[in-house]
Amino acid sequence: MAELNGTPIALESLQALALTNYGHFTSMRVEDGRVRGLALHMARLARDCQAVFDTELDLDHVRELARRLVPASGASVVRVTIFDPALDLGHVGSDAQPQVLVTTRPAGSLPLPPMRVQSVVYTRDMPSVKSVGLFGSLRHRRAAQRAGFDDALFVDTESVISEGGTWNIGFVKDGEVIWPDADCLVGTTMELLRQAHPSTMQSVRLTDVASFDAAFATNIGIGVRAIGAVDERTLPGTHPVIERLRKEYDELSSDLL
Known part of the structure; x- marks a missing residue:
């Protein structure tokens, strides 16, 4: 599952992420809708958005978008990626309007072998x-x-x-x-x-x-x-x-x- 700002992501936006590859993210293990260290994940997103894009991030909006794709039960890994599809290699210095990409995948069983x-x-x-x-x-x-x-x-x-x-x-x-x-x-x-x-x-x-x-x-x-x-x-x-x-x-x- 993947959504950009709450809607299915368009091909051109994925192209921008793949070709320019400028942004930041956090990944969270979500179990039955709950996250260990949620405040740390949100603080990371806010801190990195300032460092990478020189702008603030609406964390309440980020959580709202992430909740849309979280299963009601079970364990999954939710990745929140912050990037600006309008930035390209030649104009990466432009003022940024960071967007929120949310993707999910099943979480693996723990613990893992050495x-x-x-x-x-x-x-x-x-x-x-x-x-x-x-x-x-x-x-x-x-x-x-x-x-x-x-x-x-x-x-x-x-x-x-x-x-x-x-x-x-x-x-x-x-x-x-x-x-x-x-x-x-x-x-x-x-x-x-x-x-x-x-x-x-x-x-x-x-x-x-x-x-x-x-x-x-x-x-x-x-x-x-x-x-x-x-x-x-x-x-x-x-x-x-x-x-x-x-x-x-x-x-x-x-x-x-």
Whole structure:
């Protein structure tokens, strides 16, 4: 399902999104019409709209449009994409009139099995913005998968770990949760877990991975997923702290979309 401003999207609008590919989005896991971290998703859309389009976004209108496509029951992933079909490659500096594209897809079952990730030197453009420009992330995901891994893990030229292509990474050591202190997109799942579970932030390098007891990835699509390997370094596929994080995440309150 896909609607632009509450009506079926026209081909020319999709062409603008595909060819110019300038905008931002958020994806929400909706269960029986409710969303964990709804306020965080809305705050992200408002913040990114200012950063990308220099204008404000009517969040009440966004929620109204998203509700139109949400099933009354069950779990789905609702993506809200903000872009301006009138902007093209030659005139992207024009004043913007951002439009709201809402798409839905079925949500997968959780939890997912542990994944293996391959490190790669890469930093996304404007890491704090959830932009539609995913070419670099997907290029590295493809390379990692063709090398036998599940996804890519981004590090800088000093081997400092930041994030995955579309997820955050956390570590466990001596029963404590540690998040990398690096420029990244702080996901809503990560932020909710930071609010629910004591944790610390510190710089983490690839050479530090061997000193941790476990590692995990987070986003709304995967929840809390164990990381079973970073490059050739294997890690446990399960850990009591990871199970506790999953339980705490599942028990978080949610809000009606």
